[in-house]
């Protein structure tokens with residue numbers, strides 16, 4: 001008798017090798033035209049699927065989950081951050097949630113470093129001048145940026161990505177400071193020559209560069225609040241490759257516009273894909289379209305992790321990347 005393959009609904013188009021393998025292993029419903037699923041389509045998918053593979057563009061809240069059928073057992077998120085999913089509500093319905101940590105660490109840290117450099121050295125401003133035909137020749141005092149060597153970098157969230165950023169930043173001569181729920185331990189602190197700040201306020205007031213590398217959770221929403229953003233030095237640069245919701249974007253835009261914060265390099269936004277219109281007008285910001293983990297290698301590795309999580313779970317074992325709400 002033929003064994004029924006599990007129905008796996010994938011909400012967005014994934015790299016070809018990932019989709020090919022999923023189609024071999026599962027009864028996979030793929031999204032060939034890559035249109036984001038609306039709420040109704042998501043509810044229909046949850047009513048039908050054994051496993052859902054969503055991404056950041058799918059909001060799976062308690063109300064959406066209420067329409068899930070009894071066959072739904074796993075949500076295998078294609079992404080490390082799970083702030084798009086109400087994990088507690090899923091677990092309460094007996095649905096396990098997994099994610100894809102680790103495989104996008106290095107690419108995200110690369111892009112964070114690139115944003116630090118791009119803002120400090122006015123990379124996009126300079127390139128735009130050349131493209132617009134405005135390069136009239138070298139002058140000693142034009143397009144001056146700020147030196148990285150010797151500057152202080154404050155990393156908010158010293159997990160995998162924060163540590164990978166610290167390694168890169170050390171090579172550029174930046175002094176490493178960090179704020180985290182708890183210190184990372186003496187061995188890592190020593191390797192990174194990193195200084196722990198229990199007080200985020202104290203750290204913010206002393207840094208030249210500030211990088212957000214913590215997940216978005218109820219506890220980190222607007223961690224960089226209007227009050228805290230006012231503590232930042234006038235010349236300091238804020239970089240965010242984590243989640244927009246961690247910063248009060250409207251307050252940050254106002255302070256950047258007023259010249260009370262030196263610059264910003266942003267890959268993520270509070271109301272993505274919408275961006276505060278004030279930010280679009282500023283020359284001291286570099287804005288990217290949520291692309292820090294966008295490499296061919298990372299996307300294939302993310303797909304591989306999703307498949308491993310599904311297979312392990314369906315074989316009756318604990319999937320390697322199960323998300324535990326208390327860890328968020």
Ligand code: 8YV
Nearest residue numbers: 055056078079080081292293
């Ligand atoms: C992913 C990300 O591309 O994995 C994450 O948490 O922020 C991104 O880099 C996206 O989330 C995929 O769902």
